[in-house]
Amino acid sequence: MGSVLLPVSLLLAATCLVSGSPPTPSGPFWVHINPEVKAVRPGGSVWLNCSHSCPLPESSSLRTQLQQGGMLRGPGWISYQLLDVRAWSSNVRCVVTCAGETREATATITAYKRPDSVIMEAPVLVxxxxxxxxYVTHVFPVGFLVxxxxxxxxxxxxxxxxxxxxxxxANVTLTYVVRAGPNDxxxxxxxxxxxxxxxxVVHSSSAPVMLTVQALSPVAKALASTSIAALVGILLAVGVAYVRKCLEMQSQ
Structure with missing residues (x-):
């Protein structure tokens, strides 16, 4: 098999030297990019592999607004590294030109993170x-959050x-004041x-909390305690006066 492939390779190389142009594929060449969709953590990196069927490409490149890092290449493929991905969604194009014809493949890189936690604080009734x-902690992108x-x-x-x-x-804190109804x-x-x-769509929820009579503010608790103490004092005074009157009536 090696004795057959070697002359063919030499013939292709000789044709390039004589004609001054690269060999053309037998049919329309293809360009692939892998992965086509990739989600990463904000600030993370990813490798994309761009492959093609052109024997001798005139040019190949990765077109993106993302920061590029390392690059590896081999026969029919090039791998590109993208660094510090922070945009929610970015389109990346692998472009290859072969025998004057240009083709491309597109990938989408997304960056998002589900909240670490969603915490509902015990409500305070005033x-x-x-x-x-x-409290919604460590979420991205905040601009897409409801x-x-x-x-x-x-x-x-x-x-x-x-x-x-x-x-x-980012961490997000949302506060809302609502009127309490009789059935709350x-x-x-x-x-x-x-x-x-x-x-x-990514969902996260807090554990439920209850609105109870114990959910009073410190001021409300102090006022309630004062009112109860005053009421107890009045009841004691009334009770003492009643007992005294009963004793006076018995002595008569």
């Missing part, structure tokens, strides 16, 4: 209103954070974080 506070408060299965508030465009992992006590309250990434 008067007829209570404060909801939710945070929702629910009482039972009912949505009572939600907020989209599309105004945030930072390129780094002992209702489960939850916080939900949703990343809506152009069709890819």
């Amino acid at each position: 008067g007829h209103k209570y404060t909801l506070r939710c 945070v929702t408060f629910k009482r039972g299965s009912r949505v009572i508030y939600f907020e989209s954070l599309e105004r945030f465009t930072g390129p780094n992992l 006590l002992w209702q489960p309250l939850t916080c939900h974080a949703r990343l809506n990434l152009d069709g890819l």
Whole structure:
């Protein structure tokens, strides 16, 4: 087999030298890129392999706005390294020119991270209103995040954070004050974080907390204690006066 391939290779090389142009493929050549879709952690790196069927490509390149690192090559393929990926979604094009014809293959690189945790703080009841506070930790991209408060299965508030465009992992705290109704006590309250990434939806939720009569602010507790003490004092005074009057009536 080696004795057959060697003359063919020499013939191809001789043809290039005589004609001054590279050999053309027998049909339309192809270009592939692998992987075509890749998700990485924000700030991470990835290798893409660009392969083709051109015997002697005139040129090959990777076109992207992402930072490029190392490069490896072999017959019919080149691998490119992309560094510090921080954009949510980036298109990458592998472009190869063969015998005057240019073809390309496209890959999509995404960077996102599900929240480490979603924590619903125990609500504080002040008067007829209570404060909801939710913590969403180490999430990216924040601009695609929607945070929702629910009482039972009912949505009572939600907020989209599309105004945030930072390129780094972030912690988010969302606060909302709501009026307490007569049926709110002992209702489960939850916080939900949703990343809506152009069709890819990532959900995370907190553990439920309850709004109870114990969920009083320190000021409200102090006022309640003072009121109870005053009421007890009044009852004791009334009781003492009643006993004294009974004793006076018996002595008569």
